[in-house]
Amino acid sequence: MKRSKYRPSPLESRPARIAMAAAVLVAAGALVVTFVSSGGKGTADAATSPDQFVPIQKVRPGVRPPKPSAAGSTGRFTVDCGTNGIGKFSPDNPVAQPGIKNGAEHVHDFVGNRAITANSSNADLDASGTTCRNGDKSSYFWPVVRIDKTVRGNNRIQQALAQTQPMIACPSVRDRLPAVPVSARNTVDRLLNDLDRLEADADKRMAASYGRIDPTLNNQILGTLRVRRATLIKDISATIADAGDNRPGLVSLVDCDVSYDGMHASMHSAAHTASITAGQVANPQVQCPTVRDKLPGVPDRALSEVNRNLDELDRQISEADERLVTTRGQGGPAFIDNAILGPLRAKRVAVLDRIATAIGRQAARPRDLEGLAACTVNQAPGDRAAGTPPTSSSTPAGPAVLPEPQGPNLELPGNTGGIVRPAKVLIEYRGNATSKVVPMPKFLRALTGDAKPTSRGPANARAAWTCSGFADRLSDRYPICPAGSRVQRVHDFPGCWDGRNIDSDNHRKHVAFADKVTGACPQGFRAIPQLRITISYDLPRDVQLKGQYALDSFPEENHNPFSDHDDFINVNSVRTMQRIAACINRGKNCS
Template sequence: MVVAAAALLLGGGGLAAVATTALAGNSEPDTASGHQHTVTATTVSCPDVGDRLRRVPRSARLQVSKGLAALDRQVATAYEKMTNGDGSDALTRLKQQRSKTIGTMADAIARDAKRPTYLLAMSGCKIKSTGEQQTADTRSGSGYGTKSTNDGWGQDQQQNQTQGGDQSRQGQQQDPQQGQQAPGGPGGPSPDDFADITTVQPNAGEPPFAAPKGNGASTGTFTSECGRNEDGHFNSDNVIVTPGVSNGAHHTHDYVGNKATDAFSDDRKLAASDTTCTNGDLSTYYWPVLRKLDGTSEHKPGAGHDGNNGSVLTPASATIQFRGSQSGAVRAMPQGLRIITGDAKAFTNGTANANASWSCTGFEDRQLKDKYPLCPQGSQVVRTFAFQNCWDGRSTDSANHRTHVTFSDRNGLCPQGFTAIPQLVERVTYDVPQGQSFAVDSFPEQLHKPVTDHGDFINVMPQDLMNKAVDCINRGQQCT
């Protein structure tokens, strides 16, 4: 019976059940005898094809973008099947789908570049344990609302929606005292994902938001005042990773700065847009929304349709600042430079690129990467995104959106072949209800883990404004 239960749910994402206290000959927990099913929470882990890309010719970029979006949809669909108890062949079917999609991507690349045969070995997925346990009565339903079964790629996700937004509320645990969704359900987050900030030992020295200091450092700062997304600029696109594809992120982003940013924005469209920044900065700044787990659900892409339930929290503040280098002067960023910090799939990919951090006001010498902070009364939740500050001097982007930029060492020195640029640091604060009451949007199989937090940036500063920022930073001034 245990084996059968596990086999039923091993699939492309979500929670696999392994009964640990079930009675022999009885498929139901015997609550009268004090026996109860417990399950080990798991999710799916697939090789990150996008992260392994090294060269994508211009002629193949749209097809590769659609392929990456299709791979994410396939995992999401398998996740839904598993959590709805229909995942007996989910891993096998997922591998078949991924093989076809990756092969088509490789064919597109091979028309104008060397065929990336190394990608073809990345179709298989496995089950990853979260290290958490749940009782059987807390895992019925996934809180994941999509009914997409598209095995192909390049189609608009919205074409696959079904009616019935109430489906995305199934399985949520409700706090009878506050009416909020309690963490620990199959869609995440887990109670283990939270930590009382007052019990965390100081680990960061000065807050990450502090500018460089010391002899030789470029100690100035340049701040763009771009608001808190009071106008409600939201979408679930991913213009850097999956341009040209609607709902490429499967989670909703907050945007400040450029008002035209969506999946179909190119450099020309962004340069012609208006901005929320008071100094004329046209750059695009965005990050996943934070939601209050209040039991509400909006059945649309990036929200309940993709397992992201709860009311969106508007930041209390959002500070956009560029700072200098510990080792010396910085040079101007090129127009169109794209940078991603953090990793939206860090829970399954590992933490090598998990650069975002969490804290509380008044406690910012204590930074958390894999926990949400529980802040004292009157203290706000803080998200900090420190972006890569070394550029290869040639490319505004790279095939995996990472290798054209990197971080300096602690002395501000860039690796050979890289040069120092102004470091973007974003600090976003929130007023949240007390307790385990909030979570960041994520891909469904990432289970709303705080380690998946990330930020995205496209430089569209007018050149004279970028020159002003660089001069200000290098002169040790504070400018806006």
């Protein structure tokens, strides 16, 4: 992934949310996008100010579920996956930014699948353990909520944005490819180089928005880039298939995004870093050299064996990542080296030797593959002294410039303060008002809401905030709840599926929301169990009244409540998903 030219300084305190109004981004030359608000300011301006908080009683009731017809499905299936008691936190987003480490730039709560990272394959997910009581290995994740009582200068975000060159960030295709047949190697390399040129050209076009946020330009550039990348990636897939191997599924790698990473360079404070005690870190991950992009063209007779072993390398990393989560805090300083990295290296040596041998039977044996065996762990607990600035982590794809989450509060630039653990997480699958549901396919990806309504426009953003006891109203602002009521986020996912694809080039087109009035799916789509996740928090009332809680977010969003979002990968077994659909279609309540 391409990152900003700026290298981060030490962390600073998160800006207090009672800070700036829409004029901040306007003054920096930003476009302010108008949307129809359920009670907010009517702008998606990335500024968090007092009017971003609203007493829930002042939000108009507006949630009116469609009335079920006789042909509808009215059942409900609930899943208990806990509230992230194992502490699986990560700034990865495996759905929206697959293959991009730290792509979210903010921390997510994860429940369900214990091994998932940005690089997890479907086989890795299927082999993982889970926090769900019924064995559901699906992954459910959303941005954390923090309480932060610190104060900042009103112009911090404006200054940071004014010094930032927005850049294009794309998932790497090179290190996600299967073994490339000898006869396809030259063509695939040429197409990969064409992908690089497309990204470089898009980056040059981004110079027109230096120092400001321009969603119209962003979407023009990204839309053109998506179309062209889709064509090239389809050509890569077809070239590999035509040469005799299976067609690889690469559609998840098509979509790119605009990165404002450079804002971090102006949002750091050495003083704040010095106050952080190194300790708990967000979901430490194993970092291994990539192998797929280092292989030569593979002889046809060796393809199946090489691909099996490449998949085995992925599973080994996934298993090690899961162990990092489940053994956190165990052993002494050498535990990770002796219990995780040492055994992993030995396993990788054996697999890399099998790959070299398989190729060597038909062609020249690759040399020095064993040099790719050793792995490290990013941010192992205790590997950084208190007060030491986070350094750029090195990944096989190149140096990243974003800091890792640091300290007991898992803080990132602009996202600081104590994380509030949910009091309750309710995961439920629901029916469709007009038809029966069909089981959703295994490994279906879906998301709801939009993490970037400021830089990409608010078309996909959804009001998600409410209070317990006020289910008939949702707000695009942070709610202030009456005494005894919990702050809630209600995330409804698309309940319609195109019947063919588990992902699409923008991670949205393969699924759709049912009609708000009738509940019917769009033409060509069929109803699936519709996922709803309700996250409840016990937040002190004075914190609510003072506007001292907010979402983690991308830097340009500045904790905009309208940037709330949620992501999901279905790893239910086929049998379990059939049971879920049957329960819903019979009108039962099951778990």
